[in-house]
Amino acid sequence: MKDTYNTILKPTEEVLFKDKNSKFFGYAFPVSSEEEIKTLLEQVKKDHHAARHWCYAYQLGTEEPNIQFRANDDGEPNNSAGMPIYGQIQSFEVTNILIIVVRYFGGVKLGVGGLINAYKTTAQMALEAADIVTRTINKLFLIHCDYKNINTVMRIIKEKNLDVTNQKMELDCEITISVRLKDAPAIFEQFDHLFEIDIKELD
Incomplete structure (x- = not known):
């Protein structure tokens, strides 16, 4: 690809x-x-x-x-x-x-x-x-979670060295990440499997 x-x-x-x-x-x-x-x-x-x-x-x-x-x-x-x-x-x-x-x-x-x-x-x-x-051609994903789960999300972002393009840290947290196209399916899977954490692709 x-x-x-x-x-x-x-x-x-x-x-x-x-x-x-x-x-x-x-x-x-x-x-x-x-x-x-x-x-x-x-x-x-x-x-x-x-x-x-x-x-x-x-x-x-x-x-x-x-x-x-x-x-x-x-x-x-x-x-x-x-x-x-x-x-x-x-x-x-x-x-x-x-x-x-x-x-x-x-x-x-x-x-x-x-x-x-x-x-x-x-x-x-x-x-x-x-x-x-x-x-690189990148895909944007929006991650949504409660504040109590934010450490889990941030740990993966740090481990995988992902680019954060936007974030809103409140009781409800929203983080937009930019992922290189070839890595996108694996990153999506990783967040999608986590309990109480939603991820969706942005156009």
């Missing part, structure tokens, strides 16, 4: 690729929602308002079937820009990422082959400039 994914932590510095007077500026951004993507696209269009095309591709999500992606040619010939950019996202095996390539037309047509190469190369340069990190 694959329970890790690669992403980038911060936006990259601008990269530049030139071909026959056309200039291609490339950017990679870490993203977590379509709203964020929209905002970043608007910002880059504002920064490069004199450009001819703002082509991009993105991928969101860490596991099937929840992975979403989109590739946009923004007026370039069909599949000559967005898909070559998306191809690099796949090639570098990264997700939760947006890559934008801005083109300033230099007066000489590059042809479809030239465009594919330019957009692919610019996206590759942007990814090579990025700090790619590996993250």
Whole structure:
């Protein structure tokens, strides 16, 4: 079971690729929602308002079937820009990422082959400039118990070195833990077998 994914932590510095007077500026951004993507696209269009095309591709999500992606040619010939950019996202095996390539037309047509190469190369340069990190895919569980049983719960959390993301310690205790996907079934079983302690998976 694959329970890790690669992403980038911060936006990259601008990269530049030139071909026959056309200039291609490339950017990679870490993203977590379509709203964020929209905002970043608007910002880059504002920064490069004199450009001819703002082509991009993105991928969101860490596991099937929840992975979403989109590739946009923004007026370039069909599949000559967005898909070559998306191809690099796949090639570098990264997700939760947006890559934008801005083109300033230099007066000489590059042809479809030239465009594919330019957009692919610019996206590759942007990814090579990025700090790619590996993250684990985690499941969230909510543990519910009376205060008298809290020591039992905390002992297991400590033994198994689990991440607590939220806790409410009152007469009724609620603790949210984050568990790596491959360990999730065993951890669930361990708490589920305990008397007077409830555990349920959070979406």
